Every structure is written in structure tokens, then in C-alpha cells.
Amino acid sequence: xxxxxxxxxxxxxxxxxxxxxxxVPISNHLYFYWYRQILGQKVEFLVSFYNNEIxxxxxxxxxxxxxxxxxxSNFTLKxxxxxxxxxxxxxxxxxxxxxxxxxxxTRLTVV
Amino acid sequence: AQTxxxxxPEMSVQEAETVTLSCTYDTSESNYYLFxxxxxxxxxxxxxxxxEAYKQQNATENRFSVNFQKAAKSFSLKISDxxxxxxxxxxxxxxxxxxxxxxxTFGEGTQLTVNP
Numbered sequence: 001x002x003x004x005x006x007x008x009x010x011x012x013x014x015x016x017x018x019x020x021x022x023x024v025p026i027s028n029h030l031y032f033y034w035y036r037q038i039l040g041q042k043v044e045f046l047v048s049f050y051n052n053e054i055x056x057x058x059x060x061x062x063x064x065x066x067x068x069x070x071x072x073s074n075f076t077l078k079x080x081x082x083x084x085x086x087x088x089x090x091x092x093x094x095x096x097x098x099x100x101x102x103x104x105x106t107r108l109t110v111v
Numbered sequence: 112a113q114t115x116x117x118x119x120p121e122m123s124v125q126e127a128e129t130v131t132l133s134c135t136y137d138t139s140e141s142n143y144y145l146f147x148x149x150x151x152x153x154x155x156x157x158x159x160x161x162x163e164a165y166k167q168q169n170a171t172e173n174r175f176s177v178n179f180q181k182a183a184k185s186f187s188l189k190i191s192d193x194x195x196x197x198x199x200x201x202x203x204x205x206x207x208x209x210x211x212x213x214x215x216t217f218g219e220g221t222q223l224t225v226n227p
Contacts, residue, residue, distance in 0.1 A: 011153070016172065031213075031216075033214055035155075035215075037119075040171045041219075042202070042217050042218065042220060043156070043202060043204075043215075043217040044217075045214045048213075048214050056214060066154055089154055091155075091156060093215075098144055098161065098163075098206075099161060100158075100206075100215060101145075101158070102148075102155065102156035104153070104154075104155050105154055105155065105156075107154075
């Protein structure tokens with residue numbers, strides 16, 4: 001069964017460093033998303049991506065964040081200068097029509 | 112803006128019994144989708160069930176069913192014959208439409224524990 005895959009599963013980084021979280025969405029899906037979940041809290045929307053451009057972003061998705069689809073398969077989230085409060089689980093999701101399928105998440109720890 | 116509220120932070124149920132998780136939402140949209148996602152300790156987000164707002168019939172998936180009350184903006188999840196593997200955080204979610212960029216808005220979650 002097709003699935004969304006995310007790498008790495010866990011990333012530890014120093015505050016102020018740049019990180020890139022990677023996702024391979026399901027191949028025939030057209031809509032791509034990043035969400036994050038701070039431990040013990042709800043899942044929060046970050047950004048949606050369609051037709052090679054951002055279609056919506058939340059107030060969390062400030063200038064420190066960017067997304068790219070550099071080729072036909074990968075979908076990346078870059079955080080330019082990480083802060084302690086960026087520590088969270090980051091989920092990539094994709095959908096074809098209605099149902100969004102999530103990757104297993106990347107746990108980002110900023111120290 | 113849409114909001115989703117889950118008023119039960121934690122619930123527990125005995126194995127083989129039935130449990131209902133509550134969810135309410137607020138929207139001015141007439142067409143939308145509602146979902147329940149399960150998040151086990153592995154933290155993977157797994158789709159349990161979905162409901163289209165234009166359908167009056169409540170969705171069912173094996174032991175999982177919903178009670179969708181559109182006028183009341185209520186969307187509860189019933190788990191029958193609960194199993195130990197059902198222990199997880201359950202999130203109710205709303206999506207406005209299928210159009211580009213439509214994203215999920217999640218509730219706060221309900222931690223369900225199934226006891227042996």
C-alpha cells in the first residue's frame with residue numbers, strides 16, 4: 001500500500017542551526033501539507049502546497065520556514081534558524097481527493 | 112475560521128465494551144468533511160473514518176461508527192467491542208472542501224485507554 005515517508009525519524013539540532021525535513025508523498029497525490037505537534041498538544045497546520053506553490057500558510061509559518069518540491073517526488077520543510085520552541089513532531093501529509101495520509105513524522109529536538 | 116472542540120481529554124473503557132468520543136465544530140460552510148484520526152504511542156496519524164457533510168447516512172468502518180448531527184454541529188465516534196489496540200489519542204478533524212489547499216483543523220484530542 002502506498003505511504004508517505006519522512007526522513008529522518010529523529011533530528012537533534014543546535015539552536016540557530018538550519019534543518020531540512022524531508023518527505024516523499026504518495027506519487028499520484030496533488031496536495032501536500034506540513035503539520036506540527038508539540039508534545040502533548042494538538043496538531044497544528046503549518047502550510048499547504050499545490051501546483052508548485054504555497055496555497056495557504058498559518059501564522060506559525062513565518063520567514064524562518066520554507067517549503068520546496070525540488071523534484072517530482074520530494075517535499076521538504078526547511079527551518080533556517082531553529083529556536084527551542086521549534087521542538088516538536090513534524091508531520092508531512094498528502095492527499096489526492098479527500099483523505100489526507102500522514103507520514104510517520106520527524107521528531108525535531110532543538111537544544 | 113473553523114474550530115473543532117473535543118471536550119473529553121481522557122476516557123477509559125473496558126475491553127469488549129463500547130465507548131463514544133465527542134466532537135463539536137463550528138463553521139459557516141455548508142459542504143465539508145469530518146474525520147477521526149487515531150494516534151497510537153508511535154505517534155503515527157492513522158485515518159479511522161470520514162464523513163461527508165452532504166451525506167445524511169452515518170459512516171461506519173467495521174467496529175467504528177459516527178453519529179453526525181449536522182444541525183447541532185456534532186460528530187461523535189463510537190467504538191464497539193473495544194480492543195487493547197484501540198488505546199490511542201483520537202483527534203477529530205474538519206476539512207472545508209476538496210479544493211486546493213484545503214487543510215485539516217484538528218481538535219485537542221481525546222486519550223482513550225482500553226483496560227483488560
